[in-house]
Amino acid sequence: MLVRNREESLIKKAESRIADLTQLQDAGLICKHGDFFPSVHYPPITMYSPITDEELFSGYTVAEDGLFDVYAHIPFCLSRCIFCHYPVQLGEKSAEKDQYLDALEKEMDIYMDRLGIDQIKARSVLVGGGTPTYLTLNQLNRFLDFFVQRLDLSTCQQFNYDVDPVTLIGSEGIERLRLMKSWGVNRLTIGIQSLNEDTLKKMNRHHGVKEALASIENAKELGYQVNIEFIFGYPGQTLENWIQVIEHAVSLGVDEIQLYRLKIEAYGDYQGPIKRVTEIRPDELPTLEETLMMKQVAINILNEHGYYENLRRVFTKERKHYSHYAHNQCCMLYDQVGFGLTAFSSLRDRFGLNTQDFQEYYSNIAQGKLPVNRGIIRNREEQMRWAIILPLKNRSVWKSQFERVTGVSLNQVFRDKIEALKSYGLIVETDQEIELTELGKFFADEVAQQFHHPDHIPFPRDAYAQGLLNPYAHSNP
Ligand SMILES: C[S@@+](CC[C@H](N)C(=O)[O-])C[C@H]1O[C@@H](n2cnc3c(N)ncnc32)[C@H](O)[C@@H]1O
Numbered sequence: 001m002l003v004r005n006r007e008e009s010l011i012k013k014a015e016s017r018i019a020d021l022t023q024l025q026d027a028g029l030i031c032k033h034g035d036f037f038p039s040v041h042y043p044p045i046t047m048y049s050p051i052t053d054e055e056l057f058s059g060y061t062v063a064e065d066g067l068f069d070v071y072a073h074i075p076f077c078l079s080r081c082i083f084c085h086y087p088v089q090l091g092e093k094s095a096e097k098d099q100y101l102d103a104l105e106k107e108m109d110i111y112m113d114r115l116g117i118d119q120i121k122a123r124s125v126l127v128g129g130g131t132p133t134y135l136t137l138n139q140l141n142r143f144l145d146f147f148v149q150r151l152d153l154s155t156c157q158q159f160n161y162d163v164d165p166v167t168l169i170g171s172e173g174i175e176r177l178r179l180m181k182s183w184g185v186n187r188l189t190i191g192i193q194s195l196n197e198d199t200l201k202k203m204n205r206h207h208g209v210k211e212a213l214a215s216i217e218n219a220k221e222l223g224y225q226v227n228i229e230f231i232f233g234y235p236g237q238t239l240e241n242w243i244q245v246i247e248h249a250v251s252l253g254v255d256e257i258q259l260y261r262l263k264i265e266a267y268g269d270y271q272g273p274i275k276r277v278t279e280i281r282p283d284e285l286p287t288l289e290e291t292l293m294m295k296q297v298a299i300n301i302l303n304e305h306g307y308y309e310n311l312r313r314v315f316t317k318e319r320k321h322y323s324h325y326a327h328n329q330c331c332m333l334y335d336q337v338g339f340g341l342t343a344f345s346s347l348r349d350r351f352g353l354n355t356q357d358f359q360e361y362y363s364n365i366a367q368g369k370l371p372v373n374r375g376i377i378r379n380r381e382e383q384m385r386w387a388i389i390l391p392l393k394n395r396s397v398w399k400s401q402f403e404r405v406t407g408v409s410l411n412q413v414f415r416d417k418i419e420a421l422k423s424y425g426l427i428v429e430t431d432q433e434i435e436l437t438e439l440g441k442f443f444a445d446e447v448a449q450q451f452h453h454p455d456h457i458p459f460p461r462d463a464y465a466q467g468l469l470n471p472y473a474h475s476n477p
């Protein structure tokens with residue numbers, strides 16, 4: 001009875017978000033059909049044109065301090081999760097993994113050659129996937145050996161790995177964790193996704209709750225900074241079973257808890273199975289209102305237990321716990337290099353994206369060419385948009401940084417947009433910075449998209465109401 005009362009009170013408290021949704025849809029901020037588009041890069045990576053590596057690097061020089069945030073991608077997984085839109089190879093595929101690691105090593109050398117350097121001075125490191133730990137211990141050791149050899153880690157602040165739970169459990173999992181530790185890895189993001197058995201089954205995850213909990217325990221025991229990720233708005237989830245998941249999550253003593261709203265339509269080239277699944281069983285999908293309430297309920301539970309939003313979507317007890325890789329790239333706008341299939345590089349005014357096709361990846365590298373196939377060199381206006389969108393979405397826009405990056409004062413551009421967003425209580429402005437309010441943080445993607453060029457707004461003009469916050473209105477800087 002007590003549990004029921006608590007659930008009811010949490011749900012009641014979250015209901016105010018439905019009124020916000022209606023108001024902001026009428027204003028044109030949120031599109032009428034209610035779908036969303038994650039603002040991760042600007043312009044969105046689906047909107048780039050073909051580019052050669054010569055074009056990408058023409059006129060680019062390494063920053064004065066020589067530092068980069070470094071990413072490596074390893075696209076192999078045990079099996080396909082229903083929600084996942086990443087191109088990955090499934091199953092053991094040991095020979096292919098060796099071939100891939102050969103190519104990755106070579107790619108790093110070609111890249112360093114391009115930049116005219118013989119080691120990469122790393123500010124932070126992230127290895128992701130796929131499941132970058134889904135390698136034998138020998139393969140993992142081999143990868144870390146050639147990877148770390150090519151990095152200068154003397155001033156590196158953080159070495160992250162994005163992993164799934166299965167590779168961190170049992171005696172082999174513990175050995176893997178020890179091995180990574182010995183190479184300097186100090187933070188793990190573990191894709192827990194849910195702590196409800198039925199939801200995990202519906203996701204086709206290759207682990208249950210028991211394995212998920214064991215992976216967290218092992219990572220904590222070995223002294224890693226631990227971030228765990230969850231998806232909400234998933235078929236079969238209800239407000240009640242989601243509350244139980246988050247209440248369980250806050251009891252685990254992890255440093256960071258990260259929330260993702262389920263994205264059904266792909267935002268890359270590969271469409272994951274989730275779209276088909278929701279077409280077959282549409283009634284299992286929570287409504288938009290329920291999904292937003294799930295987010296608010298989770299925020300309330302997290303806050304009650306001392307977890308507050310730090311970097312966007314990530315809730316921590318201590319301010320010092322966050323992904324340096326994400327902070328450096330999205331808030332500080334520092335240069336970043338990426339290696340591997342689908343990896344990207346963000347280099348001041350330019351962005352290059354590697355191919356998503358395994359054969360093209362291998363063949364480019366065999367010819368001594370970088371596997372970049374799409375990208376953009378932003379003009380001055382797009383650079384201004386990028387320098388506001390990423391920091392605003394993820395933390396806040398420091399006016400001095402905006403001016404340093406663009407050469408323009410933020411007090412002189414985007415004034416109509418800024419005033420409109422202020423009038424709806426979505427952002428606040430001081431002499432030093434612009435940041436999202438609580439309401440703005442809740443709808444951070446849509447607020448960030450206010451600053452998109454009309455050619456890069458995720459949904460067509462008529463998908464939004466004709467209010468003051470229609471993203472196509474007042475779109476000139
Ligand atoms: C790059 S993915 C890799 C995760 C890792 N391979 C795993 O399975 O645990 C990072 C996170 O994005 C989230 N994610 C992936 N696909 C998603 C989708 N379609 N909608 C919402 N979140 C998603 C998941 O929480 C996932 O853990």
Ligand code: SF4
Pocket residue numbers: 076077078079080081084085086088129130131164191
């Ligand atoms: S969610 Fe992670 S484990 Fe699942 S298929 Fe995608 S990358 Fe692989």
